[in-house]
Amino acid sequence: MNSRRDADKAAAVVQVFATALGRLPERPAVEHFVSVMETLDAPFADVTAVDRMADMIVGSDEFRQRYGAKHESDVLFVRALFRDALGREPTTLEYMRFARRSSRASVLAEVAGAPEILGRFDPFEWLYPHGAPVQDDRAYALWAERYDSEGGPKDAPLAADQKPSITFLLNVPAWRFDLLEETLASLRTQTHPGWAACVAASVDDFRTVERLLDGACKDPRVRVLSVPPDVDARQVAFQAAETPFIAFLEPGDRLRASAVQFIAEALAELPETALLYTDEDRIDAHGRRWGGRFKPGWSDDQLLGGDTIGQLAVMARERIIAVGGLDAATACVRTAEACDVRQWSVEERERAFQLAVKLRVAEATATDQIVHLPRVLFHRGRGFSGPSQMVAARASPHAPVFVEHAVVARHIADCRPGLRLTEASLDVAGPTTHSMLWPRVLYPLPTVMPTVSIVILTRDNPDLLARCLSGLLYDTDYPAFDVTIVDNGGVEPEAAALLRQLAADPRVTVRRIDTPFNWAALNNEAARGTSGQLLLLLNDDIEILRRDWLDELVRQALRPGVGVVGARLLYPDGTLQHGGMALTPDGATHILRYASSGEGGYLGQIGWQRDMLAVTGACLLIHRALFEELGGLDEEFRVTCNDVDLCLRVVAAGRRVVWTPHAVLTHIDGATRGRDYRSDRQVRFFRETARLIGRWSALIASDATINPNLKLTDRDVLLAPPADQHGCPEGGR
Template identity: 35%
Template sequence: MKLLEIHSLAKRAAGGGGLRAVLRKAYGVYRREGIAGVMHKLVWLRAGAPGIIGRDDYVDWVRRYDQVDDATRDAIRQHIAGFNRLPLISVVMPVYNPKPEWFAAAIDSVRGQLYPHWELCIADDVSTDPAVRQLIERYMSEDRRIKAVFREENGHISAASNSALALATGEWVALLDHDDLLPEHALYHVANVIEQNPSVRMIYSDEDKIDESGVRHDPYFKCAWNPDLFYSHNMFSHLGVYERALMNEVGGFRVGYEGSQDYDLALRCSERTDVAAIHHIPHVLYHWRVHSRSTAFSSDAKPYAAVAGERALNEHFERRGVDCKVEYIGYGYRARYALPATQPLVSLIVPTRNAAQLVRQCISSIFEKTTYANYEVILIDNGSDDPEALRYFESIAGDPRIRVLRDDRPFNYSALINAAVEHANGELIALLNNDIEVISPDWLSEMVALALQPDVGAVGAKLLYPDDTIQHAGLVLGILGVAGNAHKHLPRAARGYFGRAGLINAFSAVTAACLVVRTSIYREVGGLNEKDLAIAYNDVDFCLRVGEAGYRNVWTPFAELYHHESATRGRDDDPVRKARFDREFEYMKRRWEDRLEHDPFYSPNLTLARDDFGLAWPPRVEVPA
């Protein structure tokens, strides 16, 4: 590696923090993930830090699209004047020895809110810096909406947060750390959600980070409520806002979960909240201060936080009666759902035409590598005429694990799969392309365990090109007009945008190149649409109908397979195939127009022009006022 390249990687790793920051981050990665983690980080940086929005781009984006001017302020104030409800929002702030100027800036950011119906509830946890108490007392004398309690004994953040919460009289509680910032329109957006959604109980927003020089960077543009992503990392904070009655129901913050006390709180509150009562605001309403001691700087800054988060998640699943063990994996959490003592039968359906070498590789990799024992393979021979393929089919016909079904109809993927399902004996079905090759021995165990969860529909896998770059990590609606693969062409080890290429999370759709679903759900939604979507988009349409039926479609990175993509389908640029594709494209646009424009598992602040989670220029969000 050349010296110039090393210098470039170091700058990228430091994020403006200098050599000391590089070494501190490298040591943190080593402690969490060992030398393999350090090597992954170097590969990621060398690839251009995929999944990270560049600082300069974001500064320009903020300048263009995230400014509040005088006209906007006036419009917001007029909008507030027309609200039927003006809920009091209690901003809860635990305090311990903050840098005075950052602490003052945090308080000023609350005082500067365009929505005036707030109170700031501060609990000082016996700060040793006398300037902290002086600042609090001065602000209390200047603004009656600010109140404080000075604890007599240091109890850490959970106890201090409860002391601040005890001061709250508002209907709603917003959480703010002592050195972070709220933009001036933050509480307005919260109040507007409450005005528009009377049944809402939990509200969260997008967030970004702000460095010691005041530059905003690293925005986290979130999706709508995504339980699987929430179990992988705390997507709720920040800004996290709760109905105070809900916080009282769960008993506030729990001592012993310091560092992940807000994660534990969100988990317990979610247990008592209907999904429809959890609302996401697609605006950056929280600026998380980055400094050497903050968890915003590095997840290793507070290693105890990861341990507390792991415990909070495991207890959450215990309370829900779900047999699942969660472990911290260095950059998030992995939920491992238990399989039943008696493994259900899975019917693996593999359509093919000729392609003896590919299908042999596919079937052999299943037989030789798959550790899940209870499965059957249904190989659909769609009119093969190649002697080598026919000999191969004949050679495996006597294997009790596989059945070869001949179906000579003109190629209609949806019809072939629907017909095969009628022959399937499995409690679950797994759709596999003939150009799939197993990598992870436990791929089927992982997918089946997820698919058996009552609220989960289709489960997708991490598919790789032969060069070990990502082919499929979930589908994002609207990209390329209908749907595109998330994080396509990223390195195999890349974690993607805020971990979404390396963590279990829900998407609107996953590809049928490798898809597991309960047979009952497949039949409930009517299978694949063989009338309108013979070849293209049938998996997207199927997953959207599964979602309409009330299930989540989940993608896991812990089931890895190679995909030698569409190696036997032929070209789509001949006139007949192109006409068919155009018809199916137009069908999807008509049938799912609104969903294609508003994917709840993606952000309107992110682009539909590419599949790299880059910024949208302009964003597809509306300002309520």
């Protein structure tokens, strides 16, 4: 029962139970009644779900025990139902209205829709008390009805001398006349009048569009433009736009009625914005919403993986002109298609064009001028193109290459020739005939590679350490590294013998430090004895899986503005241990722990490189100069939270923390120091977590790794009631 069409039925069951019986239904009861109503859809298509549910419940034994066996309504029944369900007497007007109702079912159905009932019982929260699977369309429809329905800001009329700030550009193909009115209707219902629309149609279709939109054309904000033969309609519309910002729409797309209002407020708050994007969903002909896409905040270079922005995308018109206008995007698409082995469809060309424009704008825009507004303001309708892949991953090596991949490759060739776009499997064993292939950008390595000083703490873990060093010394392609092993009070002869053997390698230094275990202090002391330009903190319970792991970390670290890089760590069974961390008021949570090794996660969140606030210290690469500038790890965090604190200080210093899925290692989580199961260790963990949260509460509150409409657990990303920060623009994240 996961269809979006079940959402109104599930809500009806909860509403009617609460009204008629004074309690919420058991979950099996919800499933039963929804199933029954499904069978009634065909013969009773014009009857609402609440009416059907009311008809069924008035015949139940429990209802009859409360109100008697009569089917007819009377004043006594109306009064009793109001008292029981609403806790009050009916008003005079309500008495008069219900006096005309002959059946108890019709009275019950109307009372079940009273604001007091809807406000008291939340079908979404009751059906999904811990959050819902984010891909569950029934859950999303309930969420949208409860938390994302209209009734937003009030109309804010423009001042007499104020002009619209956003122009929506629409190109009308000859077969999309029927959908254009839907889109313009959604614009005419905007609560904020600061918009304009340029509708481009061919010369042959111009009069047809004018007649079709006779009402809309009387609105001075809507201009219908005639496009001569062999002229790009989008170019005509763009040149006619006079506002600071533009956005592309397709016939059939709809905007939330308060979309322009929210966007205008965000742009007023962040006036330097060059690119703003929102969350989106899909909408059918009956207005039912489904397929919600709750996007994370901005990460540098995220568009190189595909159209991760999607819709709605609002761009500064002057910025588009500065990067070559629409001509540059059109040329990019034409060249990309010419290099493909197949001809693209009209839908694919439109997707490719919009991505090409975004790529050009993002390429010339500072991170703090790209804003994510985490509200569902765009409803993708029945237009021809459909939603693009957020990250352009192919289902198998035999699947055709997405047009997004081809456009990114062309963009890189034009604007970033030092980069190379490839594809890679997330499967540990490498690609197979059934492996999904994810886009991967190979950033350049310099001719003279920087030395990486690797610090490993150990104590009497000879088997783990031997496996770790074997991979480091003999299965790592990157040539410029040295290793410092810190023996923190080891006593086992086998471990001592291994350390003597490892010290014979000129790349390895072994140090003995017999102080009480303090992960931060030991790493700081070891780092002071090394000299590499890059410093890698590595656990001794790490096993190397791919020879290029250190190449990938260094490639990422040498990107402009990057301070720290983290890796994809797997458990010995191949499931995910570390895909980056998200921060909440409760502390740090690993993203999608236990996901399968080839899984990319919701919207590709663990299939593509991304900026985060923190990565784990089990494998953490940092620039030495930055490490020293920050004073190393905070030794007050003796065992936990020291890595997260370091990352947050890096971000506070204006540098970036990046996680990559293409540096892959096995991590036996907890093997280095043991699990924190003892009560004293648990106390220390909570004490250090509380200190971390107290120090960084403001920065933690701004973490845009996970959309604020979603809730992160160790294993899942769940749809949840929106948090207090819902809707705040995330500038530069």
